[in-house]
Amino acid sequence: MTDHIWWMPPNGALHGAAIDHLMWWNLTALTTLFLLAHIFLIAALFRTRKSGNDLSQLRWKFLPLAGLTLLYAWMAISAQKLWATIRFQGAAPNALQVEITGEQFQWYFRYPGADATFGLTRPELINAPAGNPLGVDRTDEHSADDIISSILILPAGHEVDLGIRSIDVIHGFFIPGMRVKQNAVPGMEMHIHFTPDTPGDYPILCSQVCGSGHARMQTHLQVVSENEYEIWLKKHAPEHLGATK
Numbered sequence: 415m416t417d418h419i420w421w422m423p424p425n426g427a428l429h430g431a432a433i434d435h436l437m438w439w440n441l442t443a444l445t446t447l448f449l450l451a452h453i454f455l456i457a458a459l460f461r462t463r464k465s466g467n468d469l470s471q472l473r474w475k476f477l478p479l480a481g482l483t484l485l486y487a488w489m490a491i492s493a494q495k496l497w498a499t500i501r502f503q504g505a506a507p508n509a510l511q512v513e514i515t516g517e518q519f520q521w522y523f524r525y526p527g528a529d530a531t532f533g534l535t536r537p538e539l540i541n542a543p544a545g546n547p548l549g550v551d552r553t554d555e556h557s558a559d560d561i562i563s564s565i566l567i568l569p570a571g572h573e574v575d576l577g578i579r580s581i582d583v584i585h586g587f588f589i590p591g592m593r594v595k596q597n598a599v600p601g602m603e604m605h606i607h608f609t610p611d612t613p614g615d616y617p618i619l620c621s622q623v624c625g626s627g628h629a630r631m632q633t634h635l636q637v638v639s640e641n642e643y644e645i646w647l648k649k650h651a652p653e654h655l656g657a658t659k
């Protein structure tokens with residue numbers, strides 16, 4: 415299958431097969447074109463002198479141009495269609511909400527807890543040494559049950575809506591195994607949604623060179639069963655352990 419090409423990490427997301435499929439067709443089409451163009455070039459080297467300036471030569475200009483136009487139009491349209499289905503439709507209303515914050519040089523994941531609502535955050539309250547790296551306003555009633563984690567845990571088969579933020583520079587939130595990549599931009603909350611469907615452990619990286627510690631800005635996503643996810647949520651609920659790291 416096209417999702418097991420040797421240079422791609424195994425895909426664990428519902429939409430991943432379509433991306434791998436598009437990638438495979440694009441690379442196949444371009445590799446074929448590359449080979450054909452070079453065969454044509456070499457052949458043309460040996461033919462030039464014999465054929466002269468015949469008008470029929472025009473078709474050798476027109477045909478490749480028409481072919482290329484069709485190929486690029488097909489590539490653009492198929493990519494656009496796939497992009498639109500993945501990115502232009504919002505998440506389902508019952509999608510899980512997780513807020514992701516990038517900071518030099520780590521990722522924080524915040525779950526809204528039992529009330530399904532994130533507590534307010536304020537930039538002036540950000541104080542990592544005091545245990546509040548995201549500036550959560552503890553006086554807000556919705557903040558009490560928020561869970562903050564340094565790894566991302568998601569249940570398999572459930573759509574998740576990620577709100578991606580940064581508190582310093584531009585970071586790139588990247589889960590290769592989920593075919594998910596979205597920049598984290600200061601002052602904005604970027605949303606991306608997907609459905610992990612294969613339990614397992616997937617590296618999370620930063621894909622923007624964000625400073626000297628960029629290379630170690632890594633963590634991981636654990637895709638677990640619905641049951642294991644519920645247990646994790648209960649275990650990490652603030653009334654038992656406080657904010658987890």
Ligand SMILES: [Cu+2]
Pocket residue numbers: 516518519584585586620621622623624628631
């Ligand atoms: Cu980064």
